[in-house]
Amino acid sequence: MLLLVAALVPVLGAWNNLVVHRLPGRPGSYVVANVAATAVLLAAARAAGLSWAELGFDRRRLAAGARWGGACVAVVAAGYGTALAVPVLRPLLGDARAADLDGGELAGQTLVRIPLGTVLWEEVAFRGVLLAALGRLLSRRGATGTSAALFGLWHVRPTLGALAANDLAGGPLARTGAVLLACLGTAAAGVLFAELRLRSGSLLAPALLHLATNSLGLLAAATVHR
Template sequence: MLTGVLLPVLLAWNNLLVHRLPGRPGSYVVANVAAAGVLLAAARAAGLSWAELGLDRRRLAPGARWGGGCAAAVAAGYAVALALPALRPLLADGRVARLDAAELAGQALVRIPLGTVLWEEVAFRGVLLAALARLLPRAGAVGVSAAVFGLWHVRPTLGALAANDLAGPPLARAGAVLLACLATAAAGVLFAALRERSGSLLAPALLHLATNSLGLLAAATAHRLGQPVP
């Protein structure tokens, strides 16, 4: 029952619903944090344990070790890309170039950790993966959750293409969206593997946070380093 409701809700939430809420963009974080709380309450009411959800306190230390190590590797990768001028354009993002210091801090410290990482990890590597694991073999549960995570990124990818003047003709745009969905589905598999290996949702959350928040800051730094000296 939970899975049957959760799948269409998740497919619609990021692509059709949340960006239409009143008060956008300020309502984004509040809506997603509230949705995470509702989802956890529904999962517990459906009989899923804290351990199944990746929220067993006894697994926090392994989660911190695995997630921290992966986050450090991501940070090192961004540092290398920033240090090499030839790689800096790979970090460019037109949406970041328009943000001032306060907006960057708000994105990196509030919007991404709470509005994106908390919500997506609870939804995909927490509740959805646990619910699917009761119905499917573990590999099947990971595959379905990763596929839905990929489809979750259709609208954000279209927004990123438009912001960076990369929309192009419909066929090229569809190809770019497909590649982005495949890439995020692959990331979903990696996040799920971290969740499984550590037994804690903290591990994929730390990697996810490092990828997004540090990626935002790296993009802003790359933009500033690429500006001509007056």
């Protein structure tokens, strides 16, 4: 298990920041590459001795995962709905990357790219394989904290891309501060996702929250720009 963790940590640290944006055929290859990486990672985890239950795929826990995740989806949807309904809050949802998406592109993002290319891959990697492998080596708190910290670092390059797309890059100091805050925020989200996974016993719970946050967030951003 130590070998799996030793290999997985640098791979995850580099994948989103150094590898995936250089893949040929991007952005079209993004989903294919991440789905393939998900399959490879699951195969490696099973070969290392992790059970389906440890990975969050216990069918007996699906109902619990749906309950926990469904409640989180309702909270996220209510939050976005409130922000859209209150004029002073609507600008907070804006994202220039959503401004020019037509209906087909928006559907592709919310129904394919985010669920398969982002949520499936990240949940299997961080709350499935990494959390389970760390759980064999560390305490629950240690496994959660380590997986969450790496999840925060995973978002360095995406944050830089978002800042540039929205003309918020600023100077080096401001940019560094924004990236640091974003990484801390996503690390905190990683703790929440991990707790959902562990408390529900199912990967479905954090996956539903992750999906709602990203897909509904994109729809809310597109609504603001329209």
